[in-house]
Amino acid sequence: MRSRARILSPVFIVVISIVFLVPFAFILLTAAKTEREASQLEFSLPTDWALFQNLADAMQAHDYMLVTAFINSVIITVVSVTIMVVLAAMVGYVLQRRKSRWTRVADVLILSGLIIPPAVVPTVWVLQELSLFKTLQGLILIEVAFGLSFSILLFRAFVATIPRELDEAAIIDGAGPLRVFFSVIFPLLRSVVVTVIVVQSVTVFNDFTNPLYFLPGDDHVTVQLTLFNFQSQFATSYNLLFADILLITIPPLIMFMFFNRKLVEGLTAGAVKG
């Protein structure tokens, strides 16, 4: 059994590497080809490397749409994740510290936020009533609302590991609830704050469905929607389409390189407990 496993494992490694790495290699190679060569959809080295030209062309296309989209996506991601972190930390903290009949209500609401698919048209209607439809602010609030549940779960689990004595000491010193939370507890949450930031910013940055519904139109295009526009308008320019894919994969790749462990930690939270 042991020896067989030893022979098998290199085979597995090769198979897994091919299955998971070839699509990325394909993206890179196609993004580096000339338009004519890319249209053959072959998995081959480009005869003329045109990677940087293609990246530049992809960014300039449609009056720098991709650049605008990057700015919009970064604004949406940064603002919504910041709000999410502060609000979810506040909820997770009180939820963990103060058990009451509201705890149960909150549990049900959090669970509903995790499993219920958001209702599309009624959400459009609400946004329109508030004049937030097709605005960055509207989408930011939507992202916050949909991301709160998961963030609260992470914060609540982490607050449980902070000794109550710390809050009590601060309270005795005369600190009000806000000071206790923001100057004593919140700094101690750093580790989970990083986890939430990393997980949620990848989620929001990669979100396609919500911008499609709640932020239509070219004025406020986000990065995921540029792919969609390139796909229909550049039906033949596969090199630019894949240059776009390459460019929007870079931010998650950076997150992954620096915070791989945090990401895994955040996404597997609760897996062991069930």
Place this chain on the structure above:
Amino acid sequence: MSLELRDTAVRSRRIAWPASWLRGRRSPYPYWFYLPAFVIFFIFFLLPTGSSFYYSLTRWTLFDAQFIGLDNFKQFFEEPALTKGLTNTLIYGFVTSGLKVVLGMLLAVLLTSSVLGRAFMRSVVFFPVLVSTIGVGITFTVLLEPDQGLINDVLGVVGIQGPRWLVDPNFALLSVALVDVWKGVGLATVIYIAGIVSIPREYYDAARVDGASAMQSFIHVTLPLAWPATVTVIILSLIGGLRSFDLIWAMTRGGPGFTSDVIASVIYKQYQAGFYGLSTAGNVVLFILVTAIILPLYAFLTRREVQL
């Protein structure tokens, strides 16, 4: 002075709460901390969800809603294009979830054993989880291209005539589901890895002393003790699979015809066509479907856990 006070308080655990808190009027953990989060959650999630039940019973233009009873639902369950979405949603959800459980478990076992380049392999399997779904969808649409695509080329080399994938009505949904598994199996794998490494080594040692083979210790130790991870993987991937929209939209837009439509894509199509009431009815159907599957399933799966 305050330092001294803090020390005694911690040591004695008898807290001198300010008098106003003792009277129970104010807690150091005020409920209003819930308020900002609740307001946003209520306005942008609960309110639309709640009102979807009413608007699903109407012919709706956003400005004006005319009550028409259950007509939208009748249409939803009568038109073949729409019922197809219902069955496809179930197929898609269960196929992706089942494959993620099996493959995620296999990969996790492999990647927790002493294989070469373990850390690198874990990263390789996990990375697609973080990549844009639309980007993955477009890439695989090209790779799955029946005549020119890389996948059929490779299959051709080993003598297999590959199916026509996305353009074959019988294969389109399954093709998308397989790509979904490719993208999502990394999450299942890391969840399983977390579950497997938390199993104490003693169980494996004891099994080996008793003469268990690798297979037997997998079946009798790893499988039952990694059960919480299995529950998480099943529930997470089912929730994701039943609600899935972006990958299907990027790859087939529900086609050919409506053979790979799911409820979520039907909702989008009806919304685009201006049938807001019908679209919202689709949302209600999806809501009921997801909760009617997830809640009992979760209760059932975790009940078994207690018995173990």
